[in-house]
Amino acid sequence: MSIMKNFRFLGIGMMVLMLCMGSVSCSDDEYSTRIHELLIKKEYTFEADEETSELSTTVTFRNEDLSNYQANSNADWCTVTIDPKASTMTISVEENNTFEVRKATVTLLDIKDGVSSRSFTVTQKQNDVIRVVDGEGPIYQVNTDGGQVVIHLESNVSYTVQIQEDASWITLPGSAGTRGLQQSQVILDVAKNNTEKERSAKVTIKNETSGVMTTVLISQAFKAYMTLIQKDFTIDELGGSINIYVQTNVGFDCYTADDWVTKGGREAINDNTVSQKISVAPFTEKQPKRTSSVSIQNVSHGFDYNVKITQTRNIYIQESNIKILTGGSQRLTLYNANNEAVLWKSNDESVATVDDEGVVTGVSAGSTMITVASSNGLHTDNVSVTVEKPADLKDKIAYQWQDTFTQYDDVSVLTNLKCTITNNSEYDLMVNRATLYCDDVVMSNLEYNESSGLLAVSKSMEFKQDIPVEKGEDTEVRDTTYADDGTMVIEVKTIPGKAKENTHQYLLVWEYTYSNETFTYRCNYPEKTEDEPAATRKKYARRTRRR
Numbered sequence: 001m002s003i004m005k006n007f008r009f010l011g012i013g014m015m016v017l018m019l020c021m022g023s024v025s026c027s028d029d030e031y032s033t034r035i036h037e038l039l040i041k042k043e044y045t046f047e048a049d050e051e052t053s054e055l056s057t058t059v060t061f062r063n064e065d066l067s068n069y070q071a072n073s074n075a076d077w078c079t080v081t082i083d084p085k086a087s088t089m090t091i092s093v094e095e096n097n098t099f100e101v102r103k104a105t106v107t108l109l110d111i112k113d114g115v116s117s118r119s120f121t122v123t124q125k126q127n128d129v130i131r132v133v134d135g136e137g138p139i140y141q142v143n144t145d146g147g148q149v150v151i152h153l154e155s156n157v158s159y160t161v162q163i164q165e166d167a168s169w170i171t172l173p174g175s176a177g178t179r180g181l182q183q184s185q186v187i188l189d190v191a192k193n194n195t196e197k198e199r200s201a202k203v204t205i206k207n208e209t210s211g212v213m214t215t216v217l218i219s220q221a222f223k224a225y226m227t228l229i230q231k232d233f234t235i236d237e238l239g240g241s242i243n244i245y246v247q248t249n250v251g252f253d254c255y256t257a258d259d260w261v262t263k264g265g266r267e268a269i270n271d272n273t274v275s276q277k278i279s280v281a282p283f284t285e286k287q288p289k290r291t292s293s294v295s296i297q298n299v300s301h302g303f304d305y306n307v308k309i310t311q312t313r314n315i316y317i318q319e320s321n322i323k324i325l326t327g328g329s330q331r332l333t334l335y336n337a338n339n340e341a342v343l344w345k346s347n348d349e350s351v352a353t354v355d356d357e358g359v360v361t362g363v364s365a366g367s368t369m370i371t372v373a374s375s376n377g378l379h380t381d382n383v384s385v386t387v388e389k390p391a392d393l394k395d396k397i398a399y400q401w402q403d404t405f406t407q408y409d410d411v412s413v414l415t416n417l418k419c420t421i422t423n424n425s426e427y428d429l430m431v432n433r434a435t436l437y438c439d440d441v442v443m444s445n446l447e448y449n450e451s452s453g454l455l456a457v458s459k460s461m462e463f464k465q466d467i468p469v470e471k472g473e474d475t476e477v478r479d480t481t482y483a484d485d486g487t488m489v490i491e492v493k494t495i496p497g498k499a500k501e502n503t504h505q506y507l508l509v510w511e512y513t514y515s516n517e518t519f520t521y522r523c524n525y526p527e528k529t530e531d532e533p534a535a536t537r538k539k540y541a542r543r544t545r546r547r
Helices: 002-027
Strands: 043-046 056-060 069-073 078-083 088-093 102-110 117-124 130-132 139-142 147-155 160-163 170-175 182-190 199-206 213-220 226-228 232-236 240-248 253-256 261-270 273-280 289-298 303-312 315-317 321-325 329-331 334-336 342-346 352-354 359-362 366-374 380-388 397-408 411-423 429-438 441-447 460-466 475-482 488-495 506-514 517-525 542-546
Touching (some): 069 078, 078 102, 088 117, 130 213, 160 170, 232 240, 273 303, 342 352, 352 366, 397 517, 441 460
Parallel strands (some): 043 117
Antiparallel strands (some): 069 102, 147 182, 160 199, 199 213, 226 240, 261 273, 342 366, 397 411, 411 460, 429 441, 429 506
């Protein structure tokens, strides 16, 4: 009940108030407000600061009496002043240092009638901002391998990201724009630096409408590196290709030390590994191995690596070529690093044959090739074999006479001969016999066996013979005497003949055999120069005289 009574009294009070106001207005019939006829916009808009536009505006009301009007702003940053004399209203705003749009309501009040009013809005734009808020800005350092750069921003406008035109090594996978002062980020992808020097580029973050922007610098270092995965290679005699894997971010030069090692092309395995191909020629020299080197270097950055290449031979015949005689044999010397099973073969068995042990036997005069190969056929070698028919070795044998003389009466007589022959050939000889002739008549003969008759290379052999002394005929001398009785006595005496000078011609014939062929070698005493080559003769090396 009490509530209803309160409402009733309130209604009565309002009616009394309205009657009073009506009596007041009616009491002043001469004044009528024109506040509602003023040409005022509903909203006046200002920029954030004086750099972009004026922070005040003046509204002129022609032929209007403004002395009865009062302007009130509900914001301290916005003031409105009325100049009745000039019939103007000036709206002024302070610089907006905030990052949001702000609005003020201005109310015009007719102070004469105390009732009439008019309102409009003053709007001031935000202070546009794009700023870097992390500690790295405005310079971002990136290492040689590249990666992502994250730029943390505060902004109240949308923005675009502009990368320096010549910086194709920086890419923008995506970024977010914003309104209001909000946190956002720009993510940039930075490629690996293969330029071999430090580089940098500017990135601009900008609002195209207002022109507000911020700029950061992306700086990428360059640190050179180079390593080799392997520095020592071994390859067999067949040769082939070797790959040297170089982990690097710089270029490099490749140099080979020997002509049997040559550089080939290159292949990129991944971002930091390059395969340098090296070709190795087949190895045919008769030696166990050979070595060479390859230099990988970048002089500018001080890198210089030496790669060792060793090429080995599994199988080879140590002899390059051999000569044998028909019927003769020679064992070849085989180098077999891994003791592989091997096969021997003669290209022409009518010239020479070879057995499983590498023994070559001459069959007939000519040339052929002896080949040895591993059982899998991968490793081979050969040797040239020349088979010759045995020839007379008289130009390869030297002889020397040694004679002994004995003094008889007044004559020096030859009493002993010794002949020495020396084998200067490349073959061992077998001497069968030596026959001494005196004036073409056999004087003595000496037979040799396999032991006594061997005349090896560079060895000598002697033949000795005593020479009988020849004397003249005995003579008889008659000596006649008379006895006392006068008888004649005749005495016959025999006087021995005197020793005679030796004037005979001696010839020693040596018979020798090699490679199943038999030859003779003649030694004359005294020497007959027309019979023997000068290179094989030595004349009377020594004479011994006896009395």
